[in-house]
Amino acid sequence: MIINGKVYCIFEQSGTWKNIFKEMGYEATDADIQDNFGETDYQIDLFDEIEKAYDGEPSFFDRITLDDLIVSFFPCIYFSANNSYIFDGTWMTYKQKGMSGRAIWDNVLQRSKERQRFYEICLKMFGVVEERGLRMIVENPESTIHYLKNNFPWKPALIDRNRRLRGDYFAKPTQYWFVNCEPTYGKSYVTKQKPHKTVCQLTGHTGNLCDEDRSMISPDYARNFICDFILGAKTEFSEPSLFD
DSSP: OOOOSOEEEETOOSOHHHHHHHHTTOOEEEEESOOTTSOOSEEOOHHHHHHHHHTTOOOGGGGOOTTOEEEEOOOOTTTSHHHHHHHHTSSOOGGGTTOOHHHHHHHHHHHHHHHHHHHHHHHHHHHHHHHHTOOEEEEEEOOTTOHHHHSOSSOOSEEESOGGGGTOSOOOOEEEEEESSOOOOOOBOOSSOOOOOOGGGSTTOOSOTTOTGGGOOOHHHHHHHIIIIIIOOOOTTBOOOTTO
16 A cells, blocks of 8 residues: 555554554544543544545545544444443443342443443444545454344454564454455564463453553554555565565
8 A cells, every 4th residue: 555645543642553653654633532651633523524525524534535544442342242242231330230120220231321322323434434535444353143243334354363472462353444455465474472461460451341551552563554554565574475
């Protein structure tokens, strides 16, 4: 993929992907409603901006051109496998412990409404980008019961089954949608992997589906992913193939 414009990392506040793109010579920015890392260039309510763009009103998306690239880390809290376990009763949150039957049902009903809200915003985001011809890559966890995998008009272009191979802390199978663009394919596998992290090992982990540490991606992984699947470029970790 050739990027002649800017890279907009939306729903990212850590600066991880933004700064890797910058190291590679691209102009990149972060946009998110939070700024816990001091890296958010546009601190805005992206849900509101997506709604406005979908309704044809002036929005953040008006600044994005066909030469640019959007990399979206859309919140997965209501789409992941753990969320499904809440609905089917096989995994109870700490909040639900000690609740009566009706309290649990009300909690599930509220969560259902919230998931519907996130689903609608995600659908509108894809719709806005596809209709305008903008290029976008969207990241979300992958599992057989991931909500978007089974209930979404767009299908992921690729699934990275083990992110540790490319230098991440978590294995975390992850799926990626490519809108108005196609992935390239490379094998930038690290020979010395980082220490393996699991959710239960996270400091202060309380069972929250949106723990900040849980969503972090290492700079090494971001760099290798960008080279392998976006730019089609070689890195020092790239493995040669029979087709090189």
